[in-house]
Amino acid sequence: MSKRKGILLPEQEDRLLKYCEYNNIEVKGIYREDCSAKTFNRPEWKKLMKAIKNKSSKEDRHILFIKWDRFSRNIEYAYEMLGLLRKYKTTAMAIDQPLDLSVPESTVMLAVYLSVPEAENSRRALNTAAGIRRAKLMGRYPNKAPLGYINVTTIEGKKIIALKQPEANILRWVFQQLAKNIHRIEEIRNMARDKGLMCSRSYFFRFIRNPIYCGLITIKFNSGECDLVKGTHNPIISEALFYEVQRIITTKRKVTAKEDFLKILSFYEES
Numbered sequence: 001m002s003k004r005k006g007i008l009l010p011e012q013e014d015r016l017l018k019y020c021e022y023n024n025i026e027v028k029g030i031y032r033e034d035c036s037a038k039t040f041n042r043p044e045w046k047k048l049m050k051a052i053k054n055k056s057s058k059e060d061r062h063i064l065f066i067k068w069d070r071f072s073r074n075i076e077y078a079y080e081m082l083g084l085l086r087k088y089k090t091t092a093m094a095i096d097q098p099l100d101l102s103v104p105e106s107t108v109m110l111a112v113y114l115s116v117p118e119a120e121n122s123r124r125a126l127n128t129a130a131g132i133r134r135a136k137l138m139g140r141y142p143n144k145a146p147l148g149y150i151n152v153t154t155i156e157g158k159k160i161i162a163l164k165q166p167e168a169n170i171l172r173w174v175f176q177q178l179a180k181n182i183h184r185i186e187e188i189r190n191m192a193r194d195k196g197l198m199c200s201r202s203y204f205f206r207f208i209r210n211p212i213y214c215g216l217i218t219i220k221f222n223s224g225e226c227d228l229v230k231g232t233h234n235p236i237i238s239e240a241l242f243y244e245v246q247r248i249i250t251t252k253r254k255v256t257a258k259e260d261f262l263k264i265l266s267f268y269e270e271s
Contacts, residue, residue, distance in 0.1 A: 009034070012066050019064065019095045028061075037073045038121065040081055052088050061090045068094045068110075069117035078114045136219045139232040147171065147199060147207055148236055161233050168236050170197040171213060175237045178208060178245045185249065208249065214242035 009032050020027050029051060033044035040049075052061065063085070065071055071092055072078035085092060091101070097113050099106045135142040141161045145151045148171040149161040170192055177188045189204045199207070211218060215235030216228045 012070075015066065016064050016095065025062070025064075037070060037117070039074065040072070040077060052085070052090055059089075061088075063090060063092045065092075065094055067096050068113035069120075070094070072114065073117040073121050075111070075114040075118050133219060133221075136217050137229060139217065139230055141212065141217055141231060141233060146210060146212055147197075147203070148213065149233070163234055163236070166196060170195050171207070172236050174208065175213070175241055175245050178248060179241055181248050208245065211242060213237055214239045 013030060013032070017027065019025070029048070031044040031048045033042055035042040035044070048063070055061075063071075068078075071094065072081065082092060093099075094113070097109075099110055099113075101107070101110065132142050140158070141149075142159060145161045145164070148164055148168045150164040151159065152162045153159050173195070174188055174192050174197070177183060177191070178185070183191070185205070185208070186201075189201065192204075207213070211228060212231070212233075213236045215231050215233065216239070217231045219227045219229060221227070
């Protein structure tokens with residue numbers, strides 16, 4: 001059994017135990033989990049399957065839960081798991097949505113019970129994506145705050161991002177150094193790390209291309225197109241500095257002054 005909106009775990013457990021008592025069903029184990037039923041990669045489910053596989057009992061066994069959306073919210077994974085359970089002489093049963101799977105017509109209702117939760121998940125995901133897009137169109141950044149910012153909630157209850165120090169100042173320094181075009185990007189990353197900016201190499205290369213730092217928010221549409229809108233958050237750098245850095249890092253970078261000097265010195269030595 002797993003947690004579901006409106007039905008807490010203790011309530012589910014109580015109902016299941018009463019069902020077993022009324023139907024003279026011996027309880028071999030109780031498995032409680034607070035995970036999404038989108039997949040079967042769940043800690044308690046793994047323990048349950050291990051117990052099923054380890055027992056060599058010839059008796060049929062049953063896994064009881066309240067409704068089929070507690071078993072799975074993915075119809076493809078659900079049918080695969082039901083087939084695996086049959087291999088170990090185990091049947092999945094929802095006490096609020098009982099089915100006799102030996103009756104062919106029951107497979108129709110099973111498909112309905114399993115497909116409805118998956119459809120709900122898909123609709124919820126679409127609504128969430130639409131909500132995020134609306135927030136971005138209004139200039140708000142609803143996602144997890146990027147490096148240099150922190151997620152905060154205003155007195156009015158609005159979720160925004162605010163500058164986080166000292167990361168914000170170090171990021172500003174990074175962009176300023178990139179604009180000078182003196183050091184290589186990796187050298188600047190190492191210097192920023194020495195100043196206290198901790199991030200991976202791949203993340204560093206991503207954030208120096210992120211327009212969020214100059215106050216712009218990227219919006220991706222279903223068509224694949226992107227647009228930029230002015231954000232309500234405080235920018236770390238100016239748009240002019242950001243685009244200058246983009247021009248530099250997307251074109252052939254100049255060698256450092258030190259490398260220039262070494263090349264000239266090498267030329268004279270060879271002469």
